[in-house]
Amino acid sequence: MIAVRKNGPLCLRCYQDRDASKRLRSLLDNYRGPNQDYLTQLTERIDWNRVDEEMRHRFSVFVAFLRDTSIPEPLTWEWFDDNMPSLKRENRKRAQRIRSSLWDLAYLQVAQGRLEDRKSYLGRKRIENLIEQMPEQWRKEMADHVDWMKRVSFSPYTIYTRLINTRQWLSWCDHRGVGLHEITEFVFEEFEQFYKWQWLCADCDTQAAYDLYGDTPNCFQCGMSMAKATWHTNRAVGSMCFDVQGLLRWAIEVGLAREAITTTPCHALTFRHYPDDVIKQIARYVASPTACPIEAFVFYLVIFHTCSASELMQAQLPIAENGEVQKLSEALCIIIPEREPSRGNLSTGRVEKRIEFDPSLIEWLTPLLARVDEWRGRILKGLPNKYVLITPCGAKHEKSITYKYISNTIDRGCANAGVAHCTAKTLRLTAAAMFADAGVVGILRLMGWSKQRAHQLGWIENREMVLPGVRKIARRKNNMRQPPAGALAK
Numbered sequence: 001m002i003a004v005r006k007n008g009p010l011c012l013r014c015y016q017d018r019d020a021s022k023r024l025r026s027l028l029d030n031y032r033g034p035n036q037d038y039l040t041q042l043t044e045r046i047d048w049n050r051v052d053e054e055m056r057h058r059f060s061v062f063v064a065f066l067r068d069t070s071i072p073e074p075l076t077w078e079w080f081d082d083n084m085p086s087l088k089r090e091n092r093k094r095a096q097r098i099r100s101s102l103w104d105l106a107y108l109q110v111a112q113g114r115l116e117d118r119k120s121y122l123g124r125k126r127i128e129n130l131i132e133q134m135p136e137q138w139r140k141e142m143a144d145h146v147d148w149m150k151r152v153s154f155s156p157y158t159i160y161t162r163l164i165n166t167r168q169w170l171s172w173c174d175h176r177g178v179g180l181h182e183i184t185e186f187v188f189e190e191f192e193q194f195y196k197w198q199w200l201c202a203d204c205d206t207q208a209a210y211d212l213y214g215d216t217p218n219c220f221q222c223g224m225s226m227a228k229a230t231w232h233t234n235r236a237v238g239s240m241c242f243d244v245q246g247l248l249r250w251a252i253e254v255g256l257a258r259e260a261i262t263t264t265p266c267h268a269l270t271f272r273h274y275p276d277d278v279i280k281q282i283a284r285y286v287a288s289p290t291a292c293p294i295e296a297f298v299f300y301l302v303i304f305h306t307c308s309a310s311e312l313m314q315a316q317l318p319i320a321e322n323g324e325v326q327k328l329s330e331a332l333c334i335i336i337p338e339r340e341p342s343r344g345n346l347s348t349g350r351v352e353k354r355i356e357f358d359p360s361l362i363e364w365l366t367p368l369l370a371r372v373d374e375w376r377g378r379i380l381k382g383l384p385n386k387y388v389l390i391t392p393c394g395a396k397h398e399k400s401i402t403y404k405y406i407s408n409t410i411d412r413g414c415a416n417a418g419v420a421h422c423t424a425k426t427l428r429l430t431a432a433a434m435f436a437d438a439g440v441v442g443i444l445r446l447m448g449w450s451k452q453r454a455h456q457l458g459w460i461e462n463r464e465m466v467l468p469g470v471r472k473i474a475r476r477k478n479n480m481r482q483p484p485a486g487a488l489a490k
Helices: 012-029 036-043 053-067 077-083 092-111 118-132 136-151 156-176 185-196 234-253 276-287 293-305 309-314 365-380 403-417 424-437 442-446 451-457
Strands: 197-200 207-209 227-230 271-273 333-335 354-356 463-465
Touching: 012 053, 036 053, 036 092, 053 092, 077 092, 077 118, 092 118, 118 136, 118 156, 136 156, 136 234, 156 185, 156 234, 185 197, 185 234, 271 424, 276 293, 276 403, 276 424, 293 309, 293 365, 293 403, 293 424, 309 403, 309 424, 403 424, 424 442, 424 451, 442 451
Parallel strands: 271 463
Antiparallel strands: 197 207, 197 227, 333 354
């Protein structure tokens, strides 16, 4: 369709884009409905030189949404979750435009300090959900235990893993009708054996919960006698015992339990690593000019600088004197922020927070950094972002990537390099072992390893060589293997 103008004919799309800025100003100036302050905050961030018909239409839909919706003050993430339009409805385009504007408003509130960041909210929410899944009579006590762990500076990850383990423990106690004040060494030993073993049918692969004092059962599917088999590894049992022991120590302090349970965690000092040939094959892929830049750069940081997944997630580019984010090929370094110390780990990470790149040592490094800059430019499209690794969705909000992004990138890189599935943790341990074998154990402490761990990495007796394997993917609910009967796993 052609629109005729004084300066010559234009297509309808170009005509609408040319007038979009004027029409958007008129729309915003004439709005006199509720939520005026929130709309003003969004309009202050508009780059009027980049306004097109799509942006005008998005604001038009959002203004209509504001007329029928009351946004509270202050804003909460719970309100966003309850009022975010669903994408499953018929008018999907309209829902997408409203959701985009709401997300912009939310992150604007986060930047102004009026709303907690999304990551903290999700961490708090999943802890609350875990408490709701526990037996009702212990929810208040577990909420108090979570408050105590936060006061004494437990990390969010430690709090979450402890709740996961104690949920299994409390469900087992509830199934047995045992309270915290009734727990003894014998009760704890019964649970430890229940968590370690299971009954397994060799014919139909049916599982059943293990009972320390019960007889060998017959399979309820085929009637064959079941055999005792391992359910969880020693490391998993040790982690479970450690967390339950911590819960019981707190319960004794507050008067909820009477008898202290002493357990010996089954953590092993050994660590797993891949054969050297796997690292060499990945290194050849990293040096290839045809390698995907982001996959090659992640491999480079893990293998040559032993960067952990958390360091990759938080890696940042330095800021120039003019306040702009430097390019990777110009800065020749990345910044690793200090990690927040917790009760169980007081370390702030690697000693030197600035990881320098020396292109004179590796001839293919300079082209790789340039390709990474080109990749970042395609993602950012002129937007500033201090994080090295970014996603299209989180670029404009300066959000860090997730662990899933790291694992998926490594999976793709392994497939392109011609090796089976590898994990970031085992790749990092393999690189550390190679540094130790080269006689430079001292450098591991500069790379973030503790003195004790660096010493352990140097001993061959502590190593267990494993081969790259197939990634474990959660099966669909219909095809999921059933948990042992009586396990009460949720």
